Ligand SMILES: Cc1cc2nc3c(=O)[nH]c(=O)nc-3n(C[C@H](O)[C@H](O)[C@H](O)COP(=O)(O)OP(=O)(O)OC[C@H]3O[C@@H](n4cnc5c(N)ncnc54)[C@H](O)[C@@H]3O)c2cc1C
C-alpha cells in the first residue's frame with residue numbers, strides 16, 4: 138500500500154501548520170487509497186509521535202537522537218532522507234513555513250525529484266496514482282496545475298489553505314529509523330531574537346489593519362496601531378512598507394510574508410498587488426482605504442473607501458471608541 | 462572571497478492582473494509589451510553581495526544569469542551598480558518550472574568561477590519556484606542558509622542574519638556556502654549612477670557553457686483565475702461620513 142508522508146518538525150506538541158499538513162495528508166491518502174504516515178524528528182519524539190497518531194497518522198517514522206533536539210537543516214534533512222529511503226513514500230508533504238520552505242527542495246533533490254512549493258489544492262487520480270497540484274504563479278495572476286507522476290511527489294503546502302486535521306481514535310504503529318550518520322550543523326548560532334508581539338499574533342488576529350506605501354512614513358503607523366489595539370487586532374504591512382523600514386519584516390503580509398485570514402482585513406494605502414493579496418485573500422471582509430479609485434485593491438475588497446486615510450481613520454477610531 | 466550572485470530576468474511582476482494575458486494556445490504568459498526586469502529578491506541578493514564586498518578586501522562580485530542573450534540586460538544592471546564581472550550561461554530552451562535544470566547550470570558556473578559564496582533570491586517573481594538556491598546548495602554539497610537579509614565578515618568566517626517566522630537569528634558559517642536572500646530594509650538595491658549605467662553598456666559579458674541536465678516539472682495547465690468580488694464603495698461627502706457608513710456596514714456584516 139502506498140504511503141503519504143507528512144514531515145513534522147515540532148517538538149512537544151503539534152503546531153497549526155502540522156495539523157494542516159496532517160489534514161491535507163489525510164485527504165490525499167483517502168483519494169489515493171494510501172496510508173497516512175508522519176515523520177517525527179527530535180531528541181524525544183514520543184509525545185509528538187503520539188499526537189500525530191491521534192490526529193490521523195497510522196504509521197509514525199521516528200528519528201530520535203540527542204543531536205536533533207533543535208531544528209537545523211542539515212541534520213533534519215539527513216533524518217528525513219533516511220525515513221524516505223525506509224518507507225518509499227508516494228507523496229511527501231511539507232508546509233511552507235521557514236523549515237518546510239528550505240527542506241522540501243533539498244529533500245526532493247536528494248530523492249532525484251523537483252519539489253513543488255506553495256501548493257493550494259490537489260486532484261488525485263486513483264487509477265494512475267498520479268496527482269495534480271495547483272500552485273499560484275506570477276504572484277497569483279495565474280494558477281499552474283502541475284502533474285506529479287513520479288514518486289515521490291515532494292510538495293510544500295501554502296499555509297492556511299488546508300483544513301487542519303481533527304483528532305480521531307486510532308492506533309498508530311511506530312517505526313524507529315536510524316540515519317547512517319547525522320551531520321553536524323555547519324552553522325554556529327550566535328544569537329536568536331524571537332520577536333515578542335505585545336498583543337495578538339498577526340496570524341491569529343480577528344482584525345488585521347495593514348499599511349502600505351500610501352502611509353508615507355513610519356509615524357503614520359501609529360493610527361493603525363491605535364485602531365488595531367481598540368479592536369483587539371494586529372498590524373500588518375505591505376512589502377514596500379517593510380522595505381522602507383517603517384515596520385519590522387515579520388509584519389509583511391503576502392505571498393512572501395504572513396498568510397492571514399481575519400474577519401476584517403483593513404488595507405490602508407495599499408495598492409493591492411496580487412503578491413500582497415495572496416496573503417489576505419482568505420479574509421472574511423477586506424476593506425480598502427485608498428485615494429485612487431482605480432487601485433487594484435478595489436477589485437479584491439468587499440468594502441471600499443475612496444479617500445485619504447488621514448481623513449477616514451481618525452473618525453473611524455472615534456466610532457470604535459464610542460462602541461467600547 | 463569570490464561572491465557569485467544569481468540574477469534572473471523576469472516579466473515585470475508589477476504588471477496589474479487586468480493586463481496579464483496568456484499566449485494563445487500556450488501555457489505561458491504573453492510577453493509582448495511587458496517590460497523585463499531583474500527579479501526583486503535577486504536585487505536584494507545583489508545588494509547583500511555588494512555590501513559584503515565593501516567590507517572584505519579583495520572580494521569580487523560576479524553576476525550570473527541563465528537564459529537567452531536578451532537576459533544580459535540584468536547583467537548590465539548589475540555592472541551599473543559596480544559588479545566586477547558578468548557571466549551568462551546560455552539556456553535557449555523554455556525554462557518554466559525547470560528549477561532543477563537551472564540550479565545545475567548555476568552550479569556548473571560556480572565551479573568554473575571558483576566561487577566561494579553564492580547568493581540567490583528566495584523566489585523568482587515569475588514562476589514563483591522558490592527553490593533554485595536550495596537545490597544549488599545540494600548540487601554543490603555546500604551548506605545553505607535560508608532567508609538571509611545580510612552578511613558580514615566575522616572573526617571566524619561569515620556572519621549571516623536570517624529571518625525566522627517571528628524574529629531573526631544570527632549564524633556564523635564558513636565559505637563555501639549558499640545564501641538564499643529575502644527582502645529587508647537594509648538590502649534594497651542601490652541606484653546606479655547615470656555615468657555607471659553608460660559605462661556598463663560597454664563592459665564585457667562573459668559566457669560559460671554548461672550542459673543542461675535533470676528533469677523539470679510537468680505543467681498540465683495554466684489558467685488565469687476568475688475573481689468575482691463586487692466592491693461596495695462606501696458613500697459619504699467627507700471622511701467623517703465615510704467612516705460612519707463604513708462602521709455601520711461592518712456592524713451589519715457582523716464582523717465588528
Ligand atoms: C516575488 C515577489 C514577492 C512579493 N511578495 C510580497 C508580499 O509578500 N507582500 C507584499 O505586500 N508585497 C509583495 N511583493 C511586492 C508587490 O508586488 C508590491 O510591490 C507591493 O505589495 C506594493 O506595496 P504597496 O501597496 O504598499 O505600494 P504601492 O503599490 O505603491 O501602493 C500604494 C497605494 O497607496 C495609495 N495611497 C497613497 N496615498 C494615500 C493616502 N493618503 N490614503 C490612502 N491611500 C493612499 C496609492 O493610491 C496606492 O494605491 C512581492 C513582489 C514580488 C515580485
Ligand SMILES: Nc1ncnc2c1ncn2[C@@H]1O[C@H](COP(=O)(O)O)[C@@H](O)[C@H]1O
Pocket residue numbers: 467468469470500502503506525526527528560563580581582583584585586588589590591592593594
Ligand atoms: N535563470 C536564472 N538565472 C539566474 N539565477 C536564477 C535563475 N532562475 C533562478 N535563479 C536564482 O534562484 C532564485 C530562486 O529562483 P526560483 O527557484 O526559480 O524561484 C532566484 O531568485 C535567482 O537568484
